[in-house]
Amino acid sequence: MNILPTSTPIETTEEPKLGDHLVSPRTGYTHHGIYSGGGKVIHYSGLADGLQSGAIEETTLEAFSNGRGFTIRHYNNPRFKGRYVVDRALSRLEEDLYCVRTNNCEHFCEWCINDEHSSEQVNSVKALAIAAALVIVPRLIVPLPVTVAATIGYGAYRLSKDALSPAQKEL
Numbered sequence: 001m002n003i004l005p006t007s008t009p010i011e012t013t014e015e016p017k018l019g020d021h022l023v024s025p026r027t028g029y030t031h032h033g034i035y036s037g038g039g040k041v042i043h044y045s046g047l048a049d050g051l052q053s054g055a056i057e058e059t060t061l062e063a064f065s066n067g068r069g070f071t072i073r074h075y076n077n078p079r080f081k082g083r084y085v086v087d088r089a090l091s092r093l094e095e096d097l098y099c100v101r102t103n104n105c106e107h108f109c110e111w112c113i114n115d116e117h118s119s120e121q122v123n124s125v126k127a128l129a130i131a132a133a134l135v136i137v138p139r140l141i142v143p144l145p146v147t148v149a150a151t152i153g154y155g156a157y158r159l160s161k162d163a164l165s166p167a168q169k170e171l
Contacts, residue, residue, distance in 0.1 A: 100122075
């Protein structure tokens, strides 16, 4: 996805560059928008300030950050930069197809910059759900001592197989 591991905090009085991907913290998630210049941000307003769905709109930087500040998400090799990112964002102005799982504010920004439809937040929630299922479901089906014994037994089997020479493995 070409995202650097950390975002760079900036003062809200400092103006970001045209086409920058802005990230503002919210309770339990982050809100994303594209800086369009002149103190304005284009963003999907769905869930920006509550549980209401909303369209892509251009708003002030202050309204976007909602008193919570923001960081800039940097990319190693973005497909698009600057004015072209803003033009892509403007092309979807007033679109009202928000869906938290498949078309949220982060999906929108990733599309504007990389022509990809992805969301790290959604992917993280999916990964957490899968990990939880892998931990919880086996415990519901098989008692813990049996699960531990099976894991140890399989680990010992794999270690013994790996220790064999190629000729011995064929036997």
